[in-house]
Amino acid sequence: MKLVWSPEMASKAYIDTVKSCEIFHESGVAELVSAMAAGWNAKFIVETWSQGGPTATSVGLAVASCHTGARHVCIVPDERSRSEYVRAMNEADMSPEVIVGEPEEVMDRITDIDFLVVDSKRKDFARVLRLAKLSCKGAVLVCKNASWKGASGFRWRSVTDGGSRRLVRSVFLPVGKGLDMAHVGSNGGASSSGKGEGRGRWVKHVDQRSGEEHVIRK
Template sequence: MKLVWSPETASKAYIDTVKSCEIFHESGVAELASAMAAGWNAKFIVETWSQGGPLAMSTGLAVASHHTNGRHACIVPDERSRLEYETAMKEAGMSPEVIVGEPEDVMDKVAGIDFLVVDCKRKDFARVLRLAKLSNRGAVLVCKNASSKTAFGFRWRSVVDDGGSRRLVRSVFLPVGKGLDIAHVGSNGGSSSSGKGEGKWIRHVDRQSGEEHVIRK
């Protein structure tokens, strides 16, 4: 099996995230991430978060997990971050699973990832991507804050292509929020060529700038 795109589920998650993220200023990023996670029918969604970080993305991923009947887990570095995250998410009506520990130390607990979001502001974000145990269906990897200096010189193939179980199918950078760098990773034995019916389009309008972004997945 492999990840299969569902535009109907993506649209529903997008709309629900718009409603859930009205209190956040950076909701455009959350809406797009939610639509992608739901559209790919991600059964296991994982993100990394640190104290003081924005929560709109987390809300969007939680919404997506409800639409896919999937699992949503957030990795936080310490108990203080866990308390802040859980309190804020409960106020938003969400209750995702929280795993405490440095990402590289807890990856054994999160095997089979379909959709992974990491923060480029973290110096270890590339290492987290390398260590991630992805689903045998393939996965979608998202780097937020990808316009930051930390992401300068980053190349997907350096963390994705391992010569064995996973390979880079396609990647795209979107100037949404502070930048999203997105990669679709295929499982071993799949094909990276585009066949009939594979091309799907996502239309996203940034609510703050009014800019329209159309991407092909």
């Protein structure tokens, strides 16, 4: 069994996220991440969030979870972050599950993740990716704020080498402050970077209002 792409689910989540994120007056990252999570029919979506961070991406993931029936968990480092996050999400009429604790510690307690979003501004983001216990069918891993100077030396090979994971595809998208995404398989087989499996392809979409380019796999 493996992740199977659904363009219909991706499109529905994308459109619903555009509507839900109008209050944030921004476009791009939330819509794309939502479309990816829904398109891959994710069943366990996990994200990390810290106090002061934007919640538009969280709203997008919540929208995707509604379409796929997924469990959506946000990991926050402390109670102050939890309170701020819950308040912001309630304003957007969303209520994902929240776990308090350092991401590295929490990752040891949760399993079968098939869609994971981390913030490249956190110095431990690469370690969180390595420690994540992924689904046996594979997973999609997303680093937001990937253009942050602290993430300049990151390579997906550091997450997949020396273990049971294999890198199926990775791509960097100049959306928002940069999205670095990878499709990771859990079983053996040839790996690749920037090349897809089967007949899937990445399609560019230009937002008519903002002029931003979004890339979605179909």
